[in-house]
Amino acid sequence: MDAFKKIKTIVTPLDHVNVDTDQIVPKQFLKLVQKSGFGKYLFFNWRFKENGDKNQNFILNDKKYQNSKILVTGDNFGCGSSREHAVWALKDYGFSVIIAPSFADIFYSNCFKNGVLPIKLEEKIVEKLKHELGEIEVDLENQSLKTDHEQISFDIDFHKKKILLEGLDDISQTLQFEDKILEFEKKSKIPSVL
Amino acid sequence: MVSSNTNQIRIKMGKTLFEKIWDAHVVVNKENSPSLIYVDRHLVHEVTSPQAFDGLRMNHRSVRRPDLTIATMDHNVPTNDRSLPILDQTSAIQIQTLEKNCKDFGIQLFDINSPNQGIVHVIGPQLGITLPGSTIVCGDSHTSTHGAFGALAFGIGTSDVEHVLASQTIWLEKPRSFEIRVEGKRKNPHAVTAKDIILSIIKNIGTAGGTGTIIEYTGEGISDLSMEERMTICNMSIEGGARAGLVAPDEKTFDYLRNRKYTPKNYESLVTYWKENLKTDIDAKFSKSFTLNIDNIAPQVSWGTNPGMTCDVTESIPTPEDYSKGDQNQKKAAEKALEYMDLKSGTPITEIKIDRVFIGSCTNARLDDLIEASKVIKGQKVSQNVRAMVVPGSQMVKKQAEEMGIDKIFTDAKFEWREAGCSMCLGMNPDILSPGERCASTSNRNFEGRQGVGGRTHLVSPVMAAAAAVEGHFVDVRELDLK
Numbered sequence: 001m002d003a004f005k006k007i008k009t010i011v012t013p014l015d016h017v018n019v020d021t022d023q024i025v026p027k028q029f030l031k032l033v034q035k036s037g038f039g040k041y042l043f044f045n046w047r048f049k050e051n052g053d054k055n056q057n058f059i060l061n062d063k064k065y066q067n068s069k070i071l072v073t074g075d076n077f078g079c080g081s082s083r084e085h086a087v088w089a090l091k092d093y094g095f096s097v098i099i100a101p102s103f104a105d106i107f108y109s110n111c112f113k114n115g116v117l118p119i120k121l122e123e124k125i126v127e128k129l130k131h132e133l134g135e136i137e138v139d140l141e142n143q144s145l146k147t148d149h150e151q152i153s154f155d156i157d158f159h160k161k162k163i164l165l166e167g168l169d170d171i172s173q174t175l176q177f178e179d180k181i182l183e184f185e186k187k188s189k190i191p192s193v194l
Numbered sequence: 195m196v197s198s199n200t201n202q203i204r205i206k207m208g209k210t211l212f213e214k215i216w217d218a219h220v221v222v223n224k225e226n227s228p229s230l231i232y233v234d235r236h237l238v239h240e241v242t243s244p245q246a247f248d249g250l251r252m253n254h255r256s257v258r259r260p261d262l263t264i265a266t267m268d269h270n271v272p273t274n275d276r277s278l279p280i281l282d283q284t285s286a287i288q289i290q291t292l293e294k295n296c297k298d299f300g301i302q303l304f305d306i307n308s309p310n311q312g313i314v315h316v317i318g319p320q321l322g323i324t325l326p327g328s329t330i331v332c333g334d335s336h337t338s339t340h341g342a343f344g345a346l347a348f349g350i351g352t353s354d355v356e357h358v359l360a361s362q363t364i365w366l367e368k369p370r371s372f373e374i375r376v377e378g379k380r381k382n383p384h385a386v387t388a389k390d391i392i393l394s395i396i397k398n399i400g401t402a403g404g405t406g407t408i409i410e411y412t413g414e415g416i417s418d419l420s421m422e423e424r425m426t427i428c429n430m431s432i433e434g435g436a437r438a439g440l441v442a443p444d445e446k447t448f449d450y451l452r453n454r455k456y457t458p459k460n461y462e463s464l465v466t467y468w469k470e471n472l473k474t475d476i477d478a479k480f481s482k483s484f485t486l487n488i489d490n491i492a493p494q495v496s497w498g499t500n501p502g503m504t505c506d507v508t509e510s511i512p513t514p515e516d517y518s519k520g521d522q523n524q525k526k527a528a529e530k531a532l533e534y535m536d537l538k539s540g541t542p543i544t545e546i547k548i549d550r551v552f553i554g555s556c557t558n559a560r561l562d563d564l565i566e567a568s569k570v571i572k573g574q575k576v577s578q579n580v581r582a583m584v585v586p587g588s589q590m591v592k593k594q595a596e597e598m599g600i601d602k603i604f605t606d607a608k609f610e611w612r613e614a615g616c617s618m619c620l621g622m623n624p625d626i627l628s629p630g631e632r633c634a635s636t637s638n639r640n641f642e643g644r645q646g647v648g649g650r651t652h653l654v655s656p657v658m659a660a661a662a663a664v665e666g667h668f669v670d671v672r673e674l675d676l677k
C-alpha cells in the first residue's frame with residue numbers, strides 16, 4: 001500500500017445520510033475477481049440512467065468535481081454489507097479522503113486497508129465543509145484540514161494513522177507475533193472443525 | 195491516578211458475555227490500540243474471497259489453519275436446476291475461482307453439488323461448525339447471525355479475509371457493549387415473529403444505533419425464542435449498526451448443536467465449561483442499553499429504503515416530517531425514499547399492492563420459517579398478479595422440508611420452489627426484481643436497487659410475506675387463525 005501523502009483539492013459534497021455500500025458499488029459489479037477497475041462502477045445507479053446515459057443531476061457528473069479527491073457526506077456512510085469493493089471503487093475513482101459525521105464500522109475499518117482516510121467531524125463542521133468552494137488541504141501527519149480561511153483539526157487513532165502514513169502491510173506486521181499466536185493455539189479450548 | 199482507580203474498579207466489576215469472549219481471544223493486547231484477536235472459525239464464500247487468495251499467492255503465503263476454515267458458494271449460485279451450466283460467465287468464473295482456491299490451499303469446500311451447500315450463515319449452525327464462546331468471522335456482514343449461539347461473530351472486508359487466512363487472527367479495537375433487553379410475551383408467536391421483534395428494535399434505535407458496539411440481547415422475550423428465531427434477531431444486528439449481536443447460550447443452544455456433523459468429540463465437556471463461563475455477570479455494566487416490551491407489538495412492514503424506515507402493519511405511510519422528528523437530513527432521506535418507493539404519506543400499509551414475494555435469505559429461510567409460512571398458504575393460491583418464490587437457506591433445509599411435504603404446499607399454491615442460495619436477497623444471481631416491481635421480502639435490506647435496479651423492497655416476516663402472496667397486498671396476519 002502506498003504511503004498517504006498530503007492532499008489538496010476541492011471537496012465533492014454528497015448530501016445524503018445512510019449511504020449504503022449497495023449504492024457505493026451495486027452488487028452486479030461484485031463478480032470481478034481482482035481489486036482494480038471498480039472506479040467506473042462507483043455510485044453506478046445514481047451516476048447513470050437506465051439507458052446508460054449520465055444522470056446530469058448527480059453531483060459526480062458535474063465536471064467541476066472531476067479532480068476532487070475529498071468526498072464530504074452524511075451520517076452513517078458505508079452502512080450495509082462488508083464489501084471492500086466499496087472502498088476499492090472510491091479509491092479507484094479518485095477519492096482518498098471521506099469526511100462525514102459518522103461511518104459504519106466495517107466500512108471504516110476497510111478504508112485503512114486501502115489508503116483511504118475517513119475523517120469523523122461534528123455535523124455542523126461537515127455541513128460547512130459541504131459548502132466550501134475553495135481547495136482544502138488534508139494533512140494527516142498534523143491531523144488538520146486547511147481551508148482558505150480556517151484550520152480544523154481532527155482525531156484519529158494513533159495506530160491507524162501510522163498504517164496510512166507508512167503504507168504498512170498489516171499481515172507482515174502480524175506475522176512478527178508468530179510466537180504469541182502459537183502460544184495461544186496451544187491453550188485454545190475450541191477444537192478444529194474437521 | 196485516575197486511570198489506576200478506573201483499573202481497580204474494572205477489576206472488581208463483573209464482565210459482560212462479550213467481554214469474556216473477547217478476553218479469552220486476545221493474542222496481543224496493546225494499550226489504546228487495536229488488539230490482536232484469535233479467530234476460531236473462518237467461513238469463506240465466493241464473492242469476497244478471490245482477491246484475498248490472490249494476495250496470499252503474490253506474497254507466497256499459505257493458509258495458516260485450513261482446519262478452522264470452511265468454504266461454500268451461496269451469493270452467486272443459480273437457484274434453478276443445478277444440472278444446468280451457469281449461464282452468467284462472470285458468476286461461473288467466480289465460482290470456479292473459489293473451487294481452485296480451496297483446492298490449492300487445502301480448504302474444505304461445500305460446492306454447488308454438495309448436500310451441505312447453502313447460505314454460509316445457515317449451514318454453519320446446521321453442521322455444528324458454529325460454537326458458543328468462539329470467535330467467527332466471514333467476509334459477509336450477516337456473520338452476526340452466529341451470535342445466536344453465544345459466539346462473537348462478525349463480518350470483515352476482503353483485506354481482513356486475507357489477514358485471517360494468513361494468520362488466523364485479526365486486529366480489532368474493542369467495541370463497547372450494548373444491552374438490548376426484550377421483555378414481555380407475544381400474544382400469538384405464530385403471527386408476531388422474531389423478524390417483527392428485530393424490525394421493531396431497529397425502528398427504535400435507528401440504523402446507526404449500534405455503531406461501535408456489540409449487542410447482547412437479553413430478557414424473557416429472547417430466552418423464549420427458539421434457536422432459529424434467535425438467529426433471525428442476531429442476523430439483523432448489523433442493520434441496527436452493530437457489527438455483532440449475541441445471546442447467552444442455554445439448554446436450547448446446547449441441544450441444537452448436539453450430534454451435528456462437525457460437533458466436537460469432547461462436546462459435553464465443552465458444554466460444562468460453557469455453562470459456567472458464558473454469561474454476563476450480574477454486576478457487569480453495559481455502555482448502552484435499550485428495552486423493548488413485546489406484549490403488544492404488531493407485525494412490521496418496512497416502507498422506505500433502509501430497515502429503520504419501518505412501521506406497524508396497522509399504520510399508514512408516515513409523512514417525512516413525522517418520520518424525521520425535526521432532523522432535516524432524515525426528512526430529506528424520507529422524501530427520497532418515498533419517491534423511490536413510489537409511495538404516498540397517509541396510504542395504509544394494507545393497501546400497498548405487491549408484484550413479487552421472496553421467502554428466503556440468511557434472515558428467514560430456515561426450516562421453521564418455511565413451516566410457518568406454509569401454514570398461511572395451505573390450500574390457498576398465490577394471487578394472480580403476484581409471482582412468489584421460496585429459496586431454502588440450505589440444501590439440508592430443502593431436503594428436510596421436502597421430507598415433510600412442505601414443498602408440495604408451496605408448489606400447490608403456485609410458489610416456485612428453488613435450490614439453496616442467497617438469491618433475491620441481493621440479486622447477484624438471475625433472481626432479481628425488474629424496475630418498478632414491488633416485493634414483500636423476508637430478507638434483511640431494503641436499500642435502493644438491492645433486489646434489482648429500480649426494484650422496491652418491503653421487509654416482512656415469512657408469514658407476512660406468505661399472506662401478502664395470497665392476497666396481493668399486505669394483511670395483518672394476526673387476523674388469520676395461525677397456530
